[in-house]
Every structure is written in C-alpha cells, then in structure tokens.
Amino acid sequence: GDLTLGQQVFDNNCAACHMGGQNSVQPEKTLQKAALEQYLEGDFSVASITTQVENGKGAMPAWSGRLDSDEINSVAEYVFKQANGNLW
Numbered sequence: 261g262d263l264t265l266g267q268q269v270f271d272n273n274c275a276a277c278h279m280g281g282q283n284s285v286q287p288e289k290t291l292q293k294a295a296l297e298q299y300l301e302g303d304f305s306v307a308s309i310t311t312q313v314e315n316g317k318g319a320m321p322a323w324s325g326r327l328d329s330d331e332i333n334s335v336a337e338y339v340f341k342q343a344n345g346n347l348w
C-alpha cells in the first residue's frame with residue numbers, strides 16, 4: 261500500500277462521513293484507536309479495517325467494486341497509521 265494514495269482515497273471517499281477521523285453518521289464510531297478496538301469486527305489491524313471497507317457495515321457503504329484492491333489496501337493502511345499514532 262501507498263500512504264499518499266491512501267490519504268487521497270480517504271479525502272475523496274471517506275472524509276464525507278469521517279472528516280478528521282470522526283464519524284458524522286454514528287458519532288461514537290470514530291476512526292480513533294480506542295473506538296476501532298471497541299467496534300471493529302476482529303482485532304485492531306489493517307486486515308480488519310480492510311474487511312470493513314470492502315464489505316461496509318450498517319450505514320457505511322461497501323467499497324469493493326467502487327475502489328480497487330490497491331486503493332482499499334492503501335486507505336486501510338492510512339486509517340491504521342493515523343489511529344495507531346494518534347494522528348487524528
């Protein structure tokens with residue numbers, strides 16, 4: 261994955277609901293580490309983020325078929341890095 265691509269994908273497709281790592285639809289389900297540890301299916305990992313991005317969950321749309329696998333892997337790595345480093 262490529263973090264520059266990941267940030268671009270995030271800004272273009274995710275920030276509408278997740279500006280600054282927040283969640284404008286379900287406010288408690290932020291993209292911060294503590295929330296991901298609590299709410300993500302599975303562990304706090306790039307793989308678990310990838311699964312949610314591919315399949316969607318609740319009011320979040322699925323991105324398979326709309327983003328390619330390189331874009332999905334890159335945005336998942338970007339979200340993980342931002343959360344793990346408390347960068348948002």
Ligand code: HEM
Binds near residue numbers: 269273277291300335
């Ligand atoms: C949850 C990533 C786009 C709405 C999440 C979570 C991640 C994530 C990692 C888990 C957060 C948690 O459980 O604390 C992304 C990425 C996106 C994206 C990388 C772009 C590819 C969107 C968009 C919307 C949205 C555009 C609104 C239309 C939601 C909602 C949840 C959520 C409602 C909570 C789902 C639930 O647990 O019921 N998102 N998201 N997401 N996202 Fe997104």
